[in-house]
Amino acid sequence: MTASDSSAADEPTDESERGTDGNRNGNGNVEPATDDSTREENVGTRPSDRRHQNVLERVRTDSTVHAVALLAAVAVGLALSWLHWLGLIAAGALVGLVSPTTKRAVLGGLGFGVLVLAVFAATLGDSAAVAAGTTPIVYVAVGAALGLPVFGSLVRLVR
Structure with missing residues (x-):
């Protein structure tokens, strides 16, 4: 051998x-x-x-599981965005992960941004009209509230 x-x-x-x-x-x-x-x-x-x-x-x-996951993503996203502006990106990523398509992920990120603006205006109460009058800085706030979750939702493109 x-x-x-x-x-x-x-x-x-x-x-x-x-x-x-x-x-x-x-x-x-x-x-x-x-x-x-x-x-x-x-x-x-x-x-x-x-x-x-x-x-x-x-x-x-699965539509039922999707609805629960989307609500959980929105709740966690709102909590994160309340703490720091990077939470807007994380929230968009969470919404994007549970979305079935990239188009729906981007629309979900945009919808989350609108929700964040509504919650922000509600927390300001009567001062919301005064805050809306501060035109240069309000553009940054609206742009960040709408753009950052959309940016985060692009995580759906990653395979």
């Missing part, structure tokens, strides 16, 4: 023993495994990543 024979004997011959994640085709070659629901190759993805994708897919497609 030679040294090359002993090293070949130690190597696993079955693909499952080598740790490949795939399906054997008719020629004996291993093809990448595919996800049955999306028909996409899942090579290099861990089972935990696939599980998170399945949860997000359910949140985006």
Whole structure:
């Protein structure tokens, strides 16, 4: 027995023993495994990543779960934006993550910005009319309230 024979004997011959994640085709070659629901190759993805994708897919497609997730995202977003202006970006990202499409994510971010402006005006009470009169600075506040959540909602583009 030679040294090359002993090293070949130690190597696993079955693909499952080598740790490949795939399906054997008719020629004996291993093809990448595919996800049955999306028909996409899942090579290099861990089972935990696939599980998170399945949860997000359910949140985006099941209307009841989507409504609950959207309300939770808005509530958390309002709390974060109350604490700091970066919360507007985080809130837009949360709304974008639960949105089924990029277009709906952007519209959700814009809607969240309108909600933030309404809540801000309500907290000002009678002073809202005076605050609206401070024209140079009010443009920054309105632009940030509308633009930052939309910017955050673009997280939906990330795969």
